[in-house]
Amino acid sequence: xxxxxxxxxxxxxxxxxxxxxxxxxxxxxxxxxxxxxxxxxxxxxxxxxxxxxxxxxxxxxxxxxxxxxxxxxxxxxxxxxxxxxxxxxxxxxxxxxxxxxxxxxxxxxxxxxxxxxxxxxxxxxxxxxxxxxxxxxxxxxxxxxxxxxxx
Numbered sequence: 234x235x236x237x238x239x240x241x242x243x244x245x246x247x248x249x250x251x252x253x254x255x256x257x258x259x260x261x262x263x264x265x266x267x268x269x270x271x272x273x274x275x276x277x278x279x280x281x282x283x284x285x286x287x288x289x290x291x292x293x294x295x296x297x298x299x300x301x302x303x304x305x306x307x308x309x310x311x312x313x314x315x316x317x318x319x320x321x322x323x324x325x326x327x328x329x330x331x332x333x334x335x336x337x338x339x340x341x342x343x344x345x346x347x348x349x350x351x352x353x354x355x356x357x358x359x360x361x362x363x364x365x366x367x368x369x370x371x372x373x374x375x376x377x378x379x380x381x382x383x384x
Contacts, residue, residue, distance in 0.1 A: 240305075240306070241302055241306060244295070244302050247295060248296070248299060255291075259288075266285065268282070268284075269282055270282075270283055
């Protein structure tokens with residue numbers, strides 16, 4: 234991030250210095266700057282203003298460089314924000330998992346208590362059913378003894 238800021242500042246300084254030099258040269262040497270020359274390009278003769286052409290060519294090159302530096306800075310910032318967002322989402326996921334773990338522990342301890350209460354109830358029911366079965370057996374044996382005595 235700091236690297237991108239330094240590159241942006243440097244490109245701004247270079248652009249400013251470039252413009253100041255060319256403007257200074259154009260103001261004090263306008264006659265040279267505004268001369269139209271016939272330039273042989275090898276395939277034809279081009280009429281134009283070579284100093285103005287090179288000024289615009291250099292200016293366009295610096296602007297393109299500045300654009301790519303800005304594009305790189307934007308991409309780096311986007312990646313940093315994505316990383317921060319992913320980290321924040323993972324922290325939230327960790328919090329949710331911790332809450333689920335606590336809830337699960339609470340449920341299992343409650344289930345353990347409930348199962349111990351159910352075991353106690355089952356033991357009481359078993360003892361009551363055994364008691365009732367014994368009473369029934371004693372009643373049936375008593376009834377059989379009465380019937381035997383009556384006969």
